[in-house]
Structure formats: structure tokens, C-alpha cells
Amino acid sequence: MSGKPYVTVAFVNRNDGYGGDLEARIEKFIAYYGRYAEQTPGLFEFVICDWNPPADRPRLRDAFAWQRLGNVLHVEVPEDVHARVAGERGRKMLDYIGRNVAIRRGSGEFSLVINQDIFISDSIMRRIKRRALDKRSFFRADRCDFNFERCRDVPVDGFEQAALQNVFQVNRRHSSTDAPISVAADAATLEQSGSVPEPGDWFDEKLGLIRCQQASLRRTTDRVARLLWRCAPPARPRLLGWRADFLRNTYYRHFFLHTNAAGDFLLAPRQAFDRIHGMWETTEIYLHLDSYAVAQLFAAGYEPAIFQQPHRVFHADHDRSARLGFNEGMTWAQHEAKLSDIVRGTASFRVNGPDWGLGNERLPTWRL
Numbered sequence: 278m279s280g281k282p283y284v285t286v287a288f289v290n291r292n293d294g295y296g297g298d299l300e301a302r303i304e305k306f307i308a309y310y311g312r313y314a315e316q317t318p319g320l321f322e323f324v325i326c327d328w329n330p331p332a333d334r335p336r337l338r339d340a341f342a343w344q345r346l347g348n349v350l351h352v353e354v355p356e357d358v359h360a361r362v363a364g365e366r367g368r369k370m371l372d373y374i375g376r377n378v379a380i381r382r383g384s385g386e387f388s389l390v391i392n393q394d395i396f397i398s399d400s401i402m403r404r405i406k407r408r409a410l411d412k413r414s415f416f417r418a419d420r421c422d423f424n425f426e427r428c429r430d431v432p433v434d435g436f437e438q439a440a441l442q443n444v445f446q447v448n449r450r451h452s453s454t455d456a457p458i459s460v461a462a463d464a465a466t467l468e469q470s471g472s473v474p475e476p477g478d479w480f481d482e483k484l485g486l487i488r489c490q491q492a493s494l495r496r497t498t499d500r501v502a503r504l505l506w507r508c509a510p511p512a513r514p515r516l517l518g519w520r521a522d523f524l525r526n527t528y529y530r531h532f533f534l535h536t537n538a539a540g541d542f543l544l545a546p547r548q549a550f551d552r553i554h555g556m557w558e559t560t561e562i563y564l565h566l567d568s569y570a571v572a573q574l575f576a577a578g579y580e581p582a583i584f585q586q587p588h589r590v591f592h593a594d595h596d597r598s599a600r601l602g603f604n605e606g607m608t609w610a611q612h613e614a615k616l617s618d619i620v621r622g623t624a625s626f627r628v629n630g631p632d633w634g635l636g637n638e639r640l641p642t643w644r645l
Contacts, residue, residue, distance in 0.1 A: 282322035282348060283408050285383025285547065286310075287390050289326040289375030292334045299393070301429055302593055303341050306393045308433045311345035317406055322348045324379040328370045329359035338643060349645040352382055358638055367560040368603065373540070373567075374635065377555035380547070381634030382642070386412075388550050390543040390570075394425070394593040397542070399437060401588045404484050405544075411582065415545035415574045416486075418584040419471045420538040421462070422446040425593035440591040447471055450535035450583060458537045471586035475533050485588045489581040492532040496575070499523060500622065526610065528617035534575060535583050540567030542590045545574055553577050553626050555633035561606030568612075569628065572619045576626040 290299070314321055323346045327337040330353060334340075338351040354375065363371060380388045387410060391397070401418060410416070424443040431439040447462040450472040462470040474480055477491025502519050505512045513520075522528070540556075553573040557566050575581060607615075618624035 280319050282383075282385040283320050284387045284389050284405060284544070285322045285324055285380070285385030287324055287326075287376050287379035287383060287388055288393065289328055289370070289372055289379060290337060290393055291328050291330050291370050292337050292340050293331045293369075295370060298425070298595065300340075302425070302595070303393045305429070305433075305436070305593075306396075307342060307345050309396050309436060311347075312433060313402055313406075314345070314347035318347060320406060320408075321346070322350065322383060322385050324350045324352060324383045326375040326379045327351060327353045328372075328375040328378075329354060329356055332356075344645050347645075350382065351643045351645075352378055353641045354378060354635065354638075355641070358635065358640070362635070363560055366606075368563065371558075371560065372563075373556045374558045376540070377550075377558060377629075377634035378640070379634075380550050380555060381636055382640075383547065385547060387544060388547045390540060390556075390567075391590075392541055394595060395420075395541050396437065396440060396591040396593070398587070398589050398591070400485065401584055401590070404584075404588070409484075410544070410546075411580075412546045412548070413578075414488075414580045414582040415543070415549060415571075416582050416584065417450070417535040417539065417544075417571070418542045418588060418590045419450075419535075419586060420448040420541050420592045421467060421589050422448070422592045422594045425595070428593075437591065440593075441467070444591070445594075447589075448538040450537065451530065451533045453533060467589075468586040471589065472535060472583050473585070480585065481582075485585055487583040487585050489533070489583065492534070492575070493580045495531060496620075503622070523621060526614040526617055529572060529613065529620040532575065532581075532620065534571050534581060536565075536568035536571045538567070538592070539571045541592055543567070543570060545579065549574055549577065549579050554629040554631065557628045558633060559606075562612075563603055564605060565612050568616065569619070572616045573626040573628065576619050576622060 330336050343349045376390050421444045423440045427443045428439040441464050447470050448459045474487045479488040479490050481488050556570045619626055
């Protein structure tokens, strides 16, 4: 297919039923996004990373009708490469490294990280189709969990409405009120339960976006204060209160970032992922890795932009037993300290080396 796609959709999985009911979810994913691929050729490229494919099952590329998505690139991470990267602690699928594999090998102006159980609302898709996304920002949206079992047989033209009628929870941004970031919601309450602007933010009515200008302003003023602390000792007495707050292990909380379920919808310029060297590649932890990507992008100078309800993404709820039994290598307090280090700039926003996304590996690829 000629021409550069606008958005690379980065996707990773393996054909072993991961997450439960995998086949039905992928088939619905293909049917749902196939409509948009057909309506707007050249808008999307789908890069599918098949991570450590099981020997007794067909490869992902052979198991599903991916051609309905139009421009598709399959990348395989073989068992021997997985074993070398995973070591003793690695799970059978290293989701975030797989996402980086897909991002790195994509050719779109923007990269979009989602999963096979995520269905983006038509309202957001229409905004993407305008090809007018700000390359100085990265984009988030509330994830709305719904009962997939009640919707599995609904045709794609009615699927979004069916998902809406079966929503039971919304996952939203952090706020200055310290309200819970995941709350029960249904079709009647969802729009009032989602993310809202914080004082100093700006609502872009044309795109339905919360522009998090207050967060960007504070990041800038704090960096100026940090320079004054370093270079102008006479100013230090006036900065003592600022300094104490700046060094707190919970410093990152001041910016009300939308880190909740970030791995299910994270849209950013491809050059932004190049700048931060991708999402954190580690086998020591599994939970909260997607939150780091938000902190990294923010620390690298990109402004958060959050689609406000009714613009949302739907998540087909599923079994999470695959996560059980993994011994996390960090406590939540340690996560908060590291996130704060990244946001304040006392640690690099690049947590990987230049070979992120297995950039030094010659992986098997196939383009449809």
C-alpha cells in the first residue's frame, strides 16, 4: 500500500487464549476496525506483534482474517529471542516490549497503543480522521469497562451502542479532589462520571479535548525554580517551601495525569516514542508499566490532552487470572518515587536504551 499512514495501531498478543475468549475478541476487533480501514484507506496501519507464539497453535497471522484491516504488518518475536529477553522472571508474553516492537516498526505519523479488547468510540475515530492532531501533545481517553458476553453477537454497526448499554465502570484521570479514579457507572451516569478539566486547563470544544495546560505550566515554572535554586543562592530562602514540595516522593500527583489504564489507549506522535525510547522494558514488574509511559511523555515536554466524555474507549472485560502469581519487584511507594523522579527531571524520561523495541534484532516480518 502506497503512502504514509497517519496512525500506526500497535498491537501485541499470542494465539493461546490470553485474557480469555481471545478468538471472539480478536474477530470483533477486526470487524470493528475493518469498517474504518475500508472507509478511510491510508488512515491506519496495524502492526501486529506475535510474541513468543506457542508451537502447538497457528501463528496469529494465520489464525484470523487480518486482511480486512487493509494495511497490516506482522512481526514475530520467536521463542529463542523471548527466552533471552525474559530470563528467569519473564512471563510468557512481555506485553510492553511487544508494544515497543510494534511501535518501532510502524511507519505512521502517530502511534496508537491499544489491545484486542478495546473499541474506540466513533466520535474519537472521526477526530482522528481529520488528520489534525497536535504533534506537541499526547492523547488519552477514559476506559469504560463493559460486559462483552452480552454484546458478542451484536453486529458491528450496533456494537458501540450495545457496549454503552452494558458499561459498569469508568476509569478516569487523577483529580485535585482525590476522588477515586475508577468508579461504577452505567449508560445514564457515564458522561457525568468521566474525566473533567482541572483549574487552569482549557477545554477544546472543537475536538472535545481537555488540554492540560495547568500541568504543563507547573512543569515549566518548577524547572525555572530548579534553575534558580542551583544558580542563584540568594533566592533559596524564598524557595524553601517549593523545594520541600518538589522533592516529595509523591510529587508527580500534582499534575493530575491520566495514568489510569494508559496501556489501553495511548496516542502520541511517533517521534515522541522515539524521543522517550518507548515504554519501560522490564521483567521486574508488570503492573503500572503503562503509567510510566504517560510520565515519560509528559517529562519529555509533551502536553497531556484527554478526550472528554462522551468521547471514550470501550473495554471488553475479561479474565485476569494470567496476572496472578507474579511477584512484583516494586512496591507502590517505590513506583510513586520513581514516577516523581521522572516527572521532576531528577531521573531520565528514557528508561530504555537506544535499542528499545528489540531494535537490534532482525525479526521475521510479513506485510499484507
